[in-house]
Amino acid sequence: MIPADKSKADANPTKAFFVRMITRDITLEDCIFDLIDNSIDGAWELAGGHPLSLDDDTDLSPYKISIKIDGNSFEISDNCGGITLDDAADYAFTFGRKEDAATENFSIGVYGIGMKRAVFKIGSEIEIRSTYKTEDGLASFRVPINVEQWLASGDENWDFDIEEAEDLEQTGVSISIVQLTEASNRSFESPRFLRNLRRAIARDYALHLHRGLVIEVQGKPVSGWKIELRQGGEFNPMRAQFEEELDGEKVFVEVLAGMSAPPPDDSEPSEDFDEGQNISGWYVVCNGRIVLAADKSILTGWGTEGWPQWHPQYTGFMGIIIFSSRRADLLPLTTTKRSVDETSVIYRQFRPKMRETTKEWISYTNTRKQIRDEAVKKEEVAKAVPIFKVSVRQEVELPKIMPKPKVPEANVLYTVPKPRLRSLASAFGNINMAYKDVGLRSFEYAFEDLVGDE
Amino acid sequence: MASFDSINYSIRPSKSVQRGLVFEGLRRISDVMDVGDAVYVGLGSIWFTDFVQAHKVLGINDMVSIEANEIGFRRAIFNKVYRTITVMEGRTRARLPDVLGIDGYNARPWIIWLDYDSALDEEVVEDMQWVVSNAPPNSVVLFTLSATQNAYGSKPIQRPERIRTLLGDVVPDDLAKEDCMKETLPVTLASLTMDFLKSEVADSARPGGFIEAFKIPYLDSVAMVTVGGILPAKGAAAAARALVAEASWKGVVEEVIEAPPMTLREIATLQAELPASAALTRARIQELGFDLHERQVKSFQQYYKYLPSFAEIIA
Numbered sequence: 152m153i154p155a156d157k158s159k160a161d162a163n164p165t166k167a168f169f170v171r172m173i174t175r176d177i178t179l180e181d182c183i184f185d186l187i188d189n190s191i192d193g194a195w196e197l198a199g200g201h202p203l204s205l206d207d208d209t210d211l212s213p214y215k216i217s218i219k220i221d222g223n224s225f226e227i228s229d230n231c232g233g234i235t236l237d238d239a240a241d242y243a244f245t246f247g248r249k250e251d252a253a254t255e256n257f258s259i260g261v262y263g264i265g266m267k268r269a270v271f272k273i274g275s276e277i278e279i280r281s282t283y284k285t286e287d288g289l290a291s292f293r294v295p296i297n298v299e300q301w302l303a304s305g306d307e308n309w310d311f312d313i314e315e316a317e318d319l320e321q322t323g324v325s326i327s328i329v330q331l332t333e334a335s336n337r338s339f340e341s342p343r344f345l346r347n348l349r350r351a352i353a354r355d356y357a358l359h360l361h362r363g364l365v366i367e368v369q370g371k372p373v374s375g376w377k378i379e380l381r382q383g384g385e386f387n388p389m390r391a392q393f394e395e396e397l398d399g400e401k402v403f404v405e406v407l408a409g410m411s412a413p414p415p416d417d418s419e420p421s422e423d424f425d426e427g428q429n430i431s432g433w434y435v436v437c438n439g440r441i442v443l444a445a446d447k448s449i450l451t452g453w454g455t456e457g458w459p460q461w462h463p464q465y466t467g468f469m470g471i472i473i474f475s476s477r478r479a480d481l482l483p484l485t486t487t488k489r490s491v492d493e494t495s496v497i498y499r500q501f502r503p504k505m506r507e508t509t510k511e512w513i514s515y516t517n518t519r520k521q522i523r524d525e526a527v528k529k530e531e532v533a534k535a536v537p538i539f540k541v542s543v544r545q546e547v548e549l550p551k552i553m554p555k556p557k558v559p560e561a562n563v564l565y566t567v568p569k570p571r572l573r574s575l576a577s578a579f580g581n582i583n584m585a586y587k588d589v590g591l592r593s594f595e596y597a598f599e600d601l602v603g604d605e
Numbered sequence: 606m607a608s609f610d611s612i613n614y615s616i617r618p619s620k621s622v623q624r625g626l627v628f629e630g631l632r633r634i635s636d637v638m639d640v641g642d643a644v645y646v647g648l649g650s651i652w653f654t655d656f657v658q659a660h661k662v663l664g665i666n667d668m669v670s671i672e673a674n675e676i677g678f679r680r681a682i683f684n685k686v687y688r689t690i691t692v693m694e695g696r697t698r699a700r701l702p703d704v705l706g707i708d709g710y711n712a713r714p715w716i717i718w719l720d721y722d723s724a725l726d727e728e729v730v731e732d733m734q735w736v737v738s739n740a741p742p743n744s745v746v747l748f749t750l751s752a753t754q755n756a757y758g759s760k761p762i763q764r765p766e767r768i769r770t771l772l773g774d775v776v777p778d779d780l781a782k783e784d785c786m787k788e789t790l791p792v793t794l795a796s797l798t799m800d801f802l803k804s805e806v807a808d809s810a811r812p813g814g815f816i817e818a819f820k821i822p823y824l825d826s827v828a829m830v831t832v833g834g835i836l837p838a839k840g841a842a843a844a845a846r847a848l849v850a851e852a853s854w855k856g857v858v859e860e861v862i863e864a865p866p867m868t869l870r871e872i873a874t875l876q877a878e879l880p881a882s883a884a885l886t887r888a889r890i891q892e893l894g895f896d897l898h899e900r901q902v903k904s905f906q907q908y909y910k911y912l913p914s915f916a917e918i919i920a
Contacts, residue, residue, distance in 0.1 A: 333810075334810075337807045337808075337810050337814070338807060340803060340807045340814060340815070341803060341804040341807030341808060342775050342800035342801075342803055342804050343773070343774045343775045343800070343801075343804030343807075343808070344804070344807065346774055346775060346776075346777060346778075347774055350774075350778065569727060570726070570727075570728075573726075577759065580759070580760075581758075581760075581763060582757075582758050582759070582763060582767055583758065583763055583766050583767055583770065
């Protein structure tokens, strides 16, 4: 017989779980991005809230998001409309999305966890202020959160107080955080963190920045990354558009793939920084936000059935798959927005398309090895075109080149101290010359000297 | 060529100013942070100029000098100025772990000044990484590098890429060749190397963090930069931070120090005009009977207290 007081297993959540546990599953950078996403959702709603396809030319230039970071504080503010008092009281601060919450059109935020998790990860003294438009003019409020006090107040009362506040300069939201966590304190002191944050914003919000949105870090606007594919001659990227229906709701999908840069001459892994390899791979975009960039892993199919693992030989390939829907929960977003949900129906549906086009490129780079000079000439004809300007075509077009009988080749491999190699590179006129080129130049130099004409 | 074969670098005037600023800074740091039983680690060459200062100004007895050159090593042993200096032979990267291995040295603060005469290269970057991750709490670390533009690429366009190869992600994507010219490179290199050190410390989550304390570009016949900071124990960070934030802190210099080589007579004549609240002018120097460039006049007035006087002794 189960005693009456033991007839229920306590399954209530604890505050500590949200403050100390779920914050471990996300990087600091992605937390900041969660806050940017909220601002962008506000801007997108104000700008009309429609599918963010490449052809769309919504003007986001009136909207600005500013981030200020120092060793002791973090602040993000925007002019993207603000949170209304009703939304704040009923939805914005709820942990997890309520069933009856209205769907924000084509939003990036979907799970109702981003802002809370982000601020908890960054620090423990938080103030969220909002100014928004009402029928009678502007209205404002503030929500101060002292995390330690909130935790200490027990697991029965989860509410945050909403207080009167002065209006912000423009309608929008401002979040300021002090008493930083040790991890954010360390990262915010790192110039490398801040420069990489700018780079990641430039890349992951490229589609919004292209439409004029201003994102400032430390007072300096971030320039969006120009995503380009090569088009011309025998190279034509794929750009195909699809419309699917899921749960009675439309999901728009656009797939682009092709050559973003000529493949490398040398496919051996190099220890040096390689820009080409860095940007190659698959990109997944959900409602305008790049959630997976330059992926070369099993997530986008590499190394799965009928698809080889990534190899530096494939450098130069870029594929972009863009999903948009009024209901963000139908998209393959994860809660961190730094990956894709592989089990997502819509994502699985498009994986074969991604595979076909990737295999075309793999096959091209295999043939190319044998007819390198001819391939290089053809590649030179193709010019970089912004993805927005790529012509629509259902499949990627790559040169059809017949391999020629080849002269047997010898591979030379040797090791020398790096400073000596750099000295020789410098003597050849370029201290940054690739190791391979230093080797080839030395060979040619010796060959000419000792052998002469062939 | 090893530096001791080219010049006695204790007689470069801007170098003397830089050394004066560094040791004044170190003395002030020792007032607010417990570096009482510190060890001095440096590249003493055959002159040991900085070791003498470390002993006299900071009262440090235990000192280690690392010397890579075989002949230099023999000469360093011969020339070492105090009994308590240990000279180690080899490259810094190979010997620094041995310094840490000396009994008790891993628990005492280090004042470590790797005063290279060469440019930033992969080996120096490795040394920096090793030092900021291994130096014990309350250490002060300093690095001096050549900022001669050609060492980073004979053509200006090559230099941003070379610096990016060395320092990685801290280098802004928009670093331009204009930032890497003869006049601009010392300041660029000082800032980026400092950013690199800060980032390395932040990424390795050292409890007290890294406090920027020295950024000194200077020029004798070649442009050099000294960068450095404090790696405080957690409890000492606030006091150290407050010290370098004071207006009187002289370790961070925005303009390149270019102290002119001058005769004793010139120095004596100019010194008699100082201290003065108004700026000395070139016209005034001409009135006094000789001449200097404006920037040299400015450097002299700013740093005359640190300038050495040289005279040849015929022995």
